[in-house]
Amino acid sequence: MGKKSSGKVRVDFRKNRHSKTRKTDVTREFQQETLNEDASLREERISGKGAMTRQRTIQVETDDSEESADGGFLLAVTGDARPGLVLRVHGLNTFVEDDETGQVYVCAVRRLLKTLSTDQRHVVVAGDRVLFRPAPQNSGIRDPEDGPRSELLPEGIIERIEPRSGCLSRTSWKRQHVIVSNVDQLLIVTSLAEPTIKWNLIDRMIIMAEKAHIRPILCVNKIDLADPRELLPDFGVYGRMGYEILLVSARTGKGVERLRQRVQRKGLRSVVAGQSGVGKSSLLNAIEEGLALRTSHVSEMNQKGRHTTTAAELIKLSSGGYVVDTPGIRSFDLWDVAPSEVCGFYRDIAPFTSLCRFQDCTHTHEKDCAVREAVEDCLIDARRFESMLQIRDSRNLPEDWE
Numbered sequence: 001m002g003k004k005s006s007g008k009v010r011v012d013f014r015k016n017r018h019s020k021t022r023k024t025d026v027t028r029e030f031q032q033e034t035l036n037e038d039a040s041l042r043e044e045r046i047s048g049k050g051a052m053t054r055q056r057t058i059q060v061e062t063d064d065s066e067e068s069a070d071g072g073f074l075l076a077v078t079g080d081a082r083p084g085l086v087l088r089v090h091g092l093n094t095f096v097e098d099d100e101t102g103q104v105y106v107c108a109v110r111r112l113l114k115t116l117s118t119d120q121r122h123v124v125v126a127g128d129r130v131l132f133r134p135a136p137q138n139s140g141i142r143d144p145e146d147g148p149r150s151e152l153l154p155e156g157i158i159e160r161i162e163p164r165s166g167c168l169s170r171t172s173w174k175r176q177h178v179i180v181s182n183v184d185q186l187l188i189v190t191s192l193a194e195p196t197i198k199w200n201l202i203d204r205m206i207i208m209a210e211k212a213h214i215r216p217i218l219c220v221n222k223i224d225l226a227d228p229r230e231l232l233p234d235f236g237v238y239g240r241m242g243y244e245i246l247l248v249s250a251r252t253g254k255g256v257e258r259l260r261q262r263v264q265r266k267g268l269r270s271v272v273a274g275q276s277g278v279g280k281s282s283l284l285n286a287i288e289e290g291l292a293l294r295t296s297h298v299s300e301m302n303q304k305g306r307h308t309t310t311a312a313e314l315i316k317l318s319s320g321g322y323v324v325d326t327p328g329i330r331s332f333d334l335w336d337v338a339p340s341e342v343c344g345f346y347r348d349i350a351p352f353t354s355l356c357r358f359q360d361c362t363h364t365h366e367k368d369c370a371v372r373e374a375v376e377d378c379l380i381d382a383r384r385f386e387s388m389l390q391i392r393d394s395r396n397l398p399e400d401w402e
Contacts, residue, residue: 007059007060008057008058008059008060009057009058010055010056010057011056011116011117012116012117013055013115013117014115014116014117058075058112059075060074060075060076061076074160074162074163075112075113075159075160077131077133077159077160078133080133081132081133081160082100082131082134083129083131084096084097084098084099084105084132085097085099085127085128086124086125086126086127086129086314087126087313087314088311088312089122089124089126089311092108092109093108093141094106094107094108094124094158095107095143095153096132096158103154104153105153105155105156106140106143106154106155106156107130107132107156107157107158108155108156108157108158109123109124109157109158110157110158110160113158113160113161119175119176120175120176120177121173121175121176121177122177122178123161124161125178125179125181125312126180126181126311126312126324127271127324128161128162128164129162129182130158130159130160130162131158131162132156132158132159133157134154134155134156135154135155135156135157140153140154141153141155164178164182165181165213166181166182166183166212166213167180167181167183167212168180168181168183168208168209168212168214168271168273169208169212170208170329170332170333170334170335171333172333176335176336179273180271180314180324180326182269183214183269184214184215184269184270185268185269185270186205186209186214186216186217186271187259187262187263187270187271188202188206188209188218188219188273188274189219189273189278189280189283190202190218190219190220190221190274190275190278191220191221191222191275191277191278191279192223192226192228192231193226194225194277195275195276197231199234199387200387200390200391201275201329202218203346203384203387203388203391204333204334204391205273205332207342207346208332208334208337210345211337211345214271216243217243217244217245217262218235218244218245218246219246219248219259219272219274219283220245220246220247220248221248221250221283222249222251222278222279223247223248223254223255224249224251224254228247234383237348237381237384241347241348242347244262246259248283250279250283250285251282256283256286256287259283259287260287263287263317263321263323264317264319264320264321265319265321266319266320268321268322269314269321269322269324270324271312271323271326272284272323272324273329274329275328275329276327276329277328280309280325281294281295281309282295284315284323284325287317288315288317288318291315293309294309309325309327309328311327312324312325312326313325334391334395339393339395342388342392342395343363343371346384348384349380349385349388352370352374353371355370356368356369356370357369357370363385363389364389371385
């Protein structure tokens with residue numbers, strides 16, 4: 001571990017931290033004949049300097065160790081703060097499990113954390129390691145998921161978020177949407193039928209898993225509704241690249257034991273992600289007794305699932321492992337991946353890129369393109385090649401495109 005030392009840094013805050021510096025009620029004042037032009041020229045401040053600046057000096061702890069995941073700073077806290085694990089975020093309430101006692105606290109987030117200027121859509125996510133301070137002598141809050149008769153949970157406030165690793169992220173409204181943090185493997189759940197497979201979605205999730213150094217596993221559910229041998233060539237492409245493929249059925253129980261062995265190792269954290277309706281919650285109910293997660297049927301009109309899971313939730317298994325149940329995903333835009341980097345995340349395509357004649361080859365029209373030649377020789381799957389081009393071209397869209 002590296003040495004920690006306290007210090008001060010200048011940081012940016014969000015634009016809405018303070019009230020507007022310019023007046024917005026000039027018309028009303030004019031109509032009331034109370035406008036004083038001389039006073040307005042002396043008092044109105046156009047720039048953001050002085051007391052209304054969006055920069056502040058804060059007390060932090062700097063860590064010079066190489067284990068710091070983001071290389072940033074940590075907010076300084078007092079010694080009575082406790083370490084905890086974020087189980088889920090429900091609106092303004094964050095459910096944190098105390099590392100020492102196992103007690104679950106309903107915590108609010110420190111205002112300083114919420115107003116820091118970052119690219120992240122949410123400050124705290126499931127899986128985060130945090131330091132929180134229990135609130136003294138309060139009546140407590142009930143868990144909205146357990147109903148009005150649930151027990152009262154003590155309150156607290158999150159003072160600091162520890163550095164993250166293994167974050168599954170996507171782009172949402174030009175900002176980083178961290179779905180879950182500090183996970184070891186990603187179970188990409190799809191189904192043979194109801195709904196149909198979205199291969200492009202699978203490829204996108206594999207790219208983000210590779211970028212975050214998370215082990216991706218393809219989990220094919222509902223094998224009782226169709227013959228999996230029909231899609232064996234397609235899944236075989238992923239198998240030849242080294243990705244593990246699990247064929248399961250939550251309804252019949254086939255393959256569930258093999259899935260259980262992949263997630264129940266002590267200390268292992270797995271996140272379950274995929275389209276709505278593929279059976280993510282049903283699979284978790286099958287591998288762990290007593291979960292009773294809500295499930296729903298797929299719409300017969302559009303073959304799309306319904307959102308029964310509304311927020312990512314960290315669930316502790318009886319074996320000591322953790323799984324994260326996530327809401328259904330219908331779109332998965334890559335975060336912080338440049339167009340030139342997309343090809344490098346394709347295990348089957350990346351080795352051929354260095355053999356192209358031109359270093360900046362786009363693999364579309366250039367002469368002596370080793371990638372296109374490999375596609376013609378069936379060394380690269382044509383569908384995967386088209387998927388790579390589509391994802392790469394989507395990263396070239398202008399920033400204001402919607």
